[in-house]
Amino acid sequence: MREDLIEDYVQASANDIPSYLIELEKETFRKALKPKMISGRVQGRLLSFISKLKRPKSILELGTFTGYSALCLAEGLQDKGSLLSLEVNDELETFHEKFIGSSPYSNQIKIKYGDAAESLQELDSESFDLIFIDANKKMYPSYLELCNRVLKPGGLLLADNVLWWDKVVNENAKDAETLALREFNRLIHESDLYSSFILPLRDGITIAQKK
Numbered sequence: 468m469r470e471d472l473i474e475d476y477v478q479a480s481a482n483d484i485p486s487y488l489i490e491l492e493k494e495t496f497r498k499a500l501k502p503k504m505i506s507g508r509v510q511g512r513l514l515s516f517i518s519k520l521k522r523p524k525s526i527l528e529l530g531t532f533t534g535y536s537a538l539c540l541a542e543g544l545q546d547k548g549s550l551l552s553l554e555v556n557d558e559l560e561t562f563h564e565k566f567i568g569s570s571p572y573s574n575q576i577k578i579k580y581g582d583a584a585e586s587l588q589e590l591d592s593e594s595f596d597l598i599f600i601d602a603n604k605k606m607y608p609s610y611l612e613l614c615n616r617v618l619k620p621g622g623l624l625l626a627d628n629v630l631w632w633d634k635v636v637n638e639n640a641k642d643a644e645t646l647a648l649r650e651f652n653r654l655i656h657e658s659d660l661y662s663s664f665i666l667p668l669r670d671g672i673t674i675a676q677k678k
């Protein structure tokens with residue numbers, strides 16, 4: 468009950484949301500499978516805020532879904548900056564064409580369809596200022612290793628769902644996603660490459676900076 472009230476209160480405080488994001492959120496809940504995967508307005512504003520602080524020239528996202536987080540992150544891009552988002556499900560293309568295509572960032576956002584880990588291996592090293600990991604949870608430890616190579620020194624690494632609905636702290640939870648997320652958290656925490664912490668917002672977001 469208290470958590471619901473807090474959630475509503477915090478949601479109401481998230482302002483300055485562009486109208487195309489409000490429409491995209493509505494259409495995601497009307498038409499997409501598993502709509503709760505969307506970042507939504509609070510996390511979306513956080514992504515936008517962090518991106519605006521960083522002012523990246525290049526952003527990489529793993530897991531586009533309907534394009535909500537990509538559009539939020541794009542708000543902080545430099546004028547000639549670009550965002551590449553990797554998505555395995557090409558049936559989401561109609562969402563991307565409609566909402567990214569008609570957004571102010573249509574020329575700056577590119578979606579690459581296919582497996583994110585495979586696409587990552589084709590990218591040049593040290594080419595991104597900001598990376599947001601939000602694709603297959605079982606692959607997070609591998610994503611981390613692959614992202615280490617393509618993130619610039621000083622770059623930001625963000626990762627969603629790292630608390631996995633509190634399962635990471637439940638000793639009895641041993642499903643593949645939980646094990647992979649625990650391993651991801653351990654790797655980044657023990658890594659000399661990053662300073663990092665977990666923000667316990669929603670389902671937990673890692674915020675890390677590459678040294």
Ligand SMILES: C[S@@+](CC[C@H](N)C(=O)[O-])C[C@H]1O[C@@H](n2cnc3c(N)ncnc32)[C@H](O)[C@@H]1O
Pocket residue numbers: 504505506507529530531532533534535536537553554555556581582583584601602603
């Ligand atoms: C949690 S959703 C992403 C939500 C999105 N970032 C947002 O905030 O609106 C995860 C997405 O990752 C995609 N995905 C799952 N496995 C993948 C893989 N191996 N490669 C690329 N994308 C993958 C799913 O199809 C889904 O669209």
